[in-house]
Amino acid sequence: MQISTATTSELPQFWDLLTNHLPNPQRTDLRLHLQHLFQIGKLATDDLLVARAGQPVGVLLWQRHRDRTATLWPPRLVESETGTKATDIADALISERLRQSDRLGLRLVLSFLDPADPTNSIILARHQFRRTTHLRTLQTQVSEALRGTAAPTEATSFQLHPVLHPAGTDFSTVLLATYQDTCDCPELEGRRSAAEVLAGYRDACQRPLWFRIVAAQRTVGVLLLATDEEPVRWQLVYLGLIPSMRGRGLGACVLAEAFRWAARQRVQAMQLIVDVRNHPALRLYQRFGFHTVEERALWLWMRP
Numbered sequence: 001m002q003i004s005t006a007t008t009s010e011l012p013q014f015w016d017l018l019t020n021h022l023p024n025p026q027r028t029d030l031r032l033h034l035q036h037l038f039q040i041g042k043l044a045t046d047d048l049l050v051a052r053a054g055q056p057v058g059v060l061l062w063q064r065h066r067d068r069t070a071t072l073w074p075p076r077l078v079e080s081e082t083g084t085k086a087t088d089i090a091d092a093l094i095s096e097r098l099r100q101s102d103r104l105g106l107r108l109v110l111s112f113l114d115p116a117d118p119t120n121s122i123i124l125a126r127h128q129f130r131r132t133t134h135l136r137t138l139q140t141q142v143s144e145a146l147r148g149t150a151a152p153t154e155a156t157s158f159q160l161h162p163v164l165h166p167a168g169t170d171f172s173t174v175l176l177a178t179y180q181d182t183c184d185c186p187e188l189e190g191r192r193s194a195a196e197v198l199a200g201y202r203d204a205c206q207r208p209l210w211f212r213i214v215a216a217q218r219t220v221g222v223l224l225l226a227t228d229e230e231p232v233r234w235q236l237v238y239l240g241l242i243p244s245m246r247g248r249g250l251g252a253c254v255l256a257e258a259f260r261w262a263a264r265q266r267v268q269a270m271q272l273i274v275d276v277r278n279h280p281a282l283r284l285y286q287r288f289g290f291h292t293v294e295e296r297a298l299w300l301w302m303r304p
């Protein structure tokens, strides 16, 4: 068996292989998403590793991010008569990727699995990936979220200051400070520099709408929205407060302001991803009518 990267002419067949286990409309949505990432340069042919035994017998896709992390899709194998064992193909593909991530100096490789996917769980565990937590995608309608919100009291008075160019402001320092004692993937805390964290968020937001949260004339938190899918939906990419400002209702007031802003732009829905262990955030989001759309197991490979 040989491992090499894909060629451009092979891409359509591999988009099929990567998506054909899904029902529609998810299959078509994912295929269009992958093609789009390829067109805008966020995926390249060498992000697709192919195992070949004469014919392609398996593929492994990853997406590298600007914060020296990568997202690894589970391997997809071709039903074939070649006699090569499926686990050998998957192992060979993942081993080659991890060798490469070492060469590139990547710190973290993330993989999101269906929680009821024992096959890929066993394969990732064999390669020192650790099942870390579950991540829940939540969504709410803007109209519903606005129904339950209260006006800020004096104790929670604040302003949102738009951030167009984070460089030269206290934005990244405060952003890192909001990670202290976080319940949201604490395993990642301290593993990336401020510049890498910012680069990661830039990757996640093609059309960013970012704010500093200012109270009593100092920055006490950040609010990161992505408006890529306007007006259907905005992504709440991150809301974080420094530890001393938590637990006094400020998060709810900031979120209420974000929803009022979204309503003015005629945005219909807001979506976010949260660690299921993050009880303060889950309680906050519940009050705005967020409900679960999807849950995935997060598997992490960390460079020793």
Ligand SMILES: CC(C)(COP(=O)(O)OP(=O)(O)OC[C@H]1O[C@@H](n2cnc3c(N)ncnc32)[C@H](O)[C@@H]1OP(=O)(O)O)[C@@H](O)C(=O)NCCC(=O)NCCS
Residues within 6 Å of the ligand: 178, 179, 181, 182, 183, 184, 238, 239, 240, 241, 242, 245, 246, 247, 248, 249, 250, 251, 252, 273, 274, 275, 278, 279, 280, 281, 283, 284
């Ligand atoms: C999540 C966060 C934005 C919430 O903002 P907040 O202003 O602290 O929220 P609230 O004061 O409205 O409290 C929200 C709920 O969490 C509870 N809570 C607050 N701090 C808590 C803590 N340390 N432990 C347990 N529960 C806590 C509150 O009692 C409240 O629950 P209730 O509605 O049942 O009373 C804030 O805690 C934070 O910045 N955390 C770190 C970053 C983070 O996890 N961001 C979310 C990423 S998805």
